[in-house]
Amino acid sequence: MQCCDNIIILCHLSTDCQTEALLLSPVFQDKKSSVNVKERMSGVEANMHLQSEQARIRTVNLFCGATALLGSPYLFFLVRLHDYLSTAVMAAIIAVFLLCISLNRKGFIAASCLLIVINTNFSVLYFSSLLGFTSGIHLYLFTSPLIVYLLFDFKQRGKIILTFASYLFTFIAIFLIDKYQVFDYKLPDSSLIPFLYGLNFCFALILAFLLIVYFANNNASYNHVLEKQNLFLLLHKDTLMDQIAERLQAEEKLKESLQEKNVLLSEIHHRVKNNLALVSGLLELQGLSETDEKVQAVFSQSRNRIKSLAAIHESLYQSENIACIRFDQYFQKLFNEVIKLYPATAADIELRSTLQPIKLDIAQAIPCGLLVNEIISNAYKYAFTGRTRGLIQVTATEKESFVILEVRDDGCGLPPENEMRSGSLGMTLIASFVQQLKGTLEKRNENGAVFRICFPYKKIPNNVEEAYEKESIDC
Amino acid sequence: MKKRALIVEDDIVLTMIDKLYLQKIGCEVVATVTNASTAIEAVRKHNPDFILMDIRLDGETDGVAAMEEIRGFSNVPVIYFSGNSEAGMRQRAAETGMSGFLVKPIDFASLKDLIDNIPVR
Numbered sequence: 001m002q003c004c005d006n007i008i009i010l011c012h013l014s015t016d017c018q019t020e021a022l023l024l025s026p027v028f029q030d031k032k033s034s035v036n037v038k039e040r041m042s043g044v045e046a047n048m049h050l051q052s053e054q055a056r057i058r059t060v061n062l063f064c065g066a067t068a069l070l071g072s073p074y075l076f077f078l079v080r081l082h083d084y085l086s087t088a089v090m091a092a093i094i095a096v097f098l099l100c101i102s103l104n105r106k107g108f109i110a111a112s113c114l115l116i117v118i119n120t121n122f123s124v125l126y127f128s129s130l131l132g133f134t135s136g137i138h139l140y141l142f143t144s145p146l147i148v149y150l151l152f153d154f155k156q157r158g159k160i161i162l163t164f165a166s167y168l169f170t171f172i173a174i175f176l177i178d179k180y181q182v183f184d185y186k187l188p189d190s191s192l193i194p195f196l197y198g199l200n201f202c203f204a205l206i207l208a209f210l211l212i213v214y215f216a217n218n219n220a221s222y223n224h225v226l227e228k229q230n231l232f233l234l235l236h237k238d239t240l241m242d243q244i245a246e247r248l249q250a251e252e253k254l255k256e257s258l259q260e261k262n263v264l265l266s267e268i269h270h271r272v273k274n275n276l277a278l279v280s281g282l283l284e285l286q287g288l289s290e291t292d293e294k295v296q297a298v299f300s301q302s303r304n305r306i307k308s309l310a311a312i313h314e315s316l317y318q319s320e321n322i323a324c325i326r327f328d329q330y331f332q333k334l335f336n337e338v339i340k341l342y343p344a345t346a347a348d349i350e351l352r353s354t355l356q357p358i359k360l361d362i363a364q365a366i367p368c369g370l371l372v373n374e375i376i377s378n379a380y381k382y383a384f385t386g387r388t389r390g391l392i393q394v395t396a397t398e399k400e401s402f403v404i405l406e407v408r409d410d411g412c413g414l415p416p417e418n419e420m421r422s423g424s425l426g427m428t429l430i431a432s433f434v435q436q437l438k439g440t441l442e443k444r445n446e447n448g449a450v451f452r453i454c455f456p457y458k459k460i461p462n463n464v465e466e467a468y469e470k471e472s473i474d475c
Numbered sequence: 476m477k478k479r480a481l482i483v484e485d486d487i488v489l490t491m492i493d494k495l496y497l498q499k500i501g502c503e504v505v506a507t508v509t510n511a512s513t514a515i516e517a518v519r520k521h522n523p524d525f526i527l528m529d530i531r532l533d534g535e536t537d538g539v540a541a542m543e544e545i546r547g548f549s550n551v552p553v554i555y556f557s558g559n560s561e562a563g564m565r566q567r568a569a570e571t572g573m574s575g576f577l578v579k580p581i582d583f584a585s586l587k588d589l590i591d592n593i594p595v596r
Contacts, residue, residue: 270531273558273579274486280580281492288499288583303580310580314559333560340582 055221057109059150059214061101064116066210068097070203074127086130093123113151117163120147121170133178136197139204141171146211269317276310300341301377301426307337308373312366325365327396327403328355334369335376335394342380349380349390358398361458364437368405368455371433374426375407375451383411383449398457405453413445476595477503481523483514483541484556485533493527500587510534511541518545525574525593530557530564539564542571552593556581 071094078087096119103112120140128137144167152159177183280303287299311333315325335351342349360368376392384390392409430451434441439455480502484490490507497504505521508514510533518526526545528538542553554575555568568576575589 270558274489277580278486278488278492281489281496281583284583285492285495285499288496307580307582310578314578317559318561337582340585 055214055218056150057104059211059218060109060112060116061104062210062214063147063150063207064097064100064104066207067120068094070206071097071123073199083130086127089126090123093119113159116147116151117166120144121166125170125173128174129177129183131196132193133174134193134197136200136204138171138174139200140207141167143204143208143211146208146215150211150214265317269313272313273310276306276313280306280310297381304338304341304373304377305370308334308369309366311337312362312369315365316362324359324361327358327360327365327368328353330360330365330369331355331372331394331396334373338373338376338380341377348388349384349392351376351392351394353394353396355394355396356398358396358403358457360403364403364455364458367433367436368403371430371437371453372405372407374430374433378426379407379409379411379449383409383413385412387411401457401459402454403457405455406450408446408448408450410448412448414443414449477501478524478590478593478595479503479505479521480590481505481514481517481521481526481551482507483509483511483517483526483532483538484529485509485531486529489529496583496586497527497590500590502590511536511538511544514538514541515544518549518551522549522596523551524596525552525554525590528553528555530555530568539567539571542568542573546571551596554586554589 071090074090075087075094078084078090096115100112100115100119103109103115124137124140128135131137144164148160148163152163154160283299283303283306287296287303290296290299311330312325315330315333331353335353339351372394376394379392383392390409390411392407395404395406397404431441434453434455437453437455439453442450442452442454444450444452478501480497482490482493482497482504484493484507487509490509494504494507505523506517508517512534514526514528514532517523526542528542530538532538532541538555545551545553550572552574553571554577555573556577556579557564557568558579560576560578565576574593575585577585577589
């Protein structure tokens with residue numbers, strides 16, 4: 001890569017021969033080279049543009065130099081006429097052309113072009129007014145299309161139109177000044193007119209010739225660069241084809257790898273689900289062999305906890321993104337599992353939920369799910385003793401970067417704090433899950449038991465959330 | 476009269492648990508198999524009253540595809556077990572004329588209800 005960077009830089013600095021040599025160098029012909037061909041191409045294009053621009057500036061400088069040189073004889077001519085003001089003007093015009101060369105060298109190309117246009121217009125207008133239409137000064141205006149072509153790119157249409165308009169205006173002004181004899185001409189001797197006309201004709205012709213030579217030369221060099229670029233493309237066609245084939249192969253490998261990962265994920269999911277099913281099944285069988293209802297209830301509660309974990313696992317597996325799950329969808333699954341465990345009471349107890357579609361990451365989803373499972377199971381077991389109907393309400397809202405989870409029932413309410421079973425596994429688990437969520441738990445009686453858990457909401461990163469949005473739309 | 480069951484499950488230990496449970500609720504397990512082809516053979520051979528069919532089996536063919544083949548010669552009731560409750564999978568299973576679809580870990584009480592609704596053939 002370093003080698004090719006050097007080549008690109010060298011291309012910029014090189015002469016035509018060097019560029020050609022570099023394009024045909026063995027490094028460029030190396031099919032296995034990992035260098036980006038596109039970069040090389042842009043390097044060559046930049047080089048071509050740079051060369052063309054440098055040639056144009058050189059010609060502008062040549063044009064300015066030639067114009068200054070062709071203006072010098074007029075200085076002697078004007079001195080002979082004893083017109084010192086015009087001599088000074090002529091000297092100033094020559095100085096401006098020389099200034100343009102200096103500006104070009106310093107990179108002020110636009111300023112230089114503007115000065116050239118003003119200077120050519122002014123000099124033709126001034127000396128035509130001074131020496132008359134017949135002196136042939138206006139002949140210089142016929143080189144204006146070539147000057148415009150030299151100074152501006154064809155894309156700069158506004159500048160081209162304005163420049164042409166300025167030359168046309170100058171020509172009309174000269175014509176009108178002559179027609180209405182606005183100024184007295186300085187020529188003492190009318191025999192000088194043919195000489196002046198001839199001189200201006202020749203000088204204008206030389207200027208036009210120089211410009212045409214430049215354009216012809218420039219086109220030839222441009223064609224030469226294009227030929228080299230074609231050659232370069234031909235040389236690298238095979239390299240590009242190889243690179244495309246390599247990329248296709250890599251893409252194929254990636255697809256295969258992704259497929260393998262998906263199969264693996266599916267297999268792991270299958271294994272986890274089977275293992276959970278195994279533990280749950282063993283507990284079920286063990287529970288069935290017990291006659292004591294209390295013992296059976298303990299097994300049942302344990303199975304329920306396993307099912308809460310299984311519900312999380314399933315929600316994650318079904319999610320497009322395995323890093324987070326939707327609170328509301330997950331809870332719905334959980335409720336279905338809990339209801340199944342209390343068939344005797346579930347028919348008469350309404351379980352109502354108002355859940356915002358909060359997205360929880362896995363670290364929060366697991367304790368949160370198990371927590372709700374404990375509270376609801378608790379309500380089913382103890383809240384409605386001796387009652388035929390009841391209501392359990394679950395609400396989850398996100399507020400100011402906190403998730404507020406509330407489970408309330410209209411049952412008999414919580415026993416006084418001192419009567420609560422301190423060693424109860426359910427309450428111990430609830431306290432542990434709240435602690436794990438770094439949240440707070442508030443228990444109170446308000447027409448039944450109310451559990452209010454507040455924990456900081458761990459925002460899902462944007463990229464994960466976008467995937468989630470996509471999933472929701474697909475649903 | 477005992478209902479005769481065929482268990483199609485790739486996990487041997489889960490098969491054992493299902494078998495024990497079925498026996499506990501008074502069913503007879505005529506065979507336990509782990510893949511689609513043996514499942515089809517077992518249906519032909521034992522003509523069970525119902526099948527407990529895991530969706531994911533050993534080999535390329537899954538439980539639903541196996542059931543599609545079985546439907547060519549038998550209308551035996553089937554209860555599917557699955558690791559996930561994806562709507563697409565459930566739809567495929569429903570098209571084979573299932574008697575039930577349970578998500579693992581299965582709820583044995585729900586399984587019993589489904590089995591009770593299946594008539595002895």
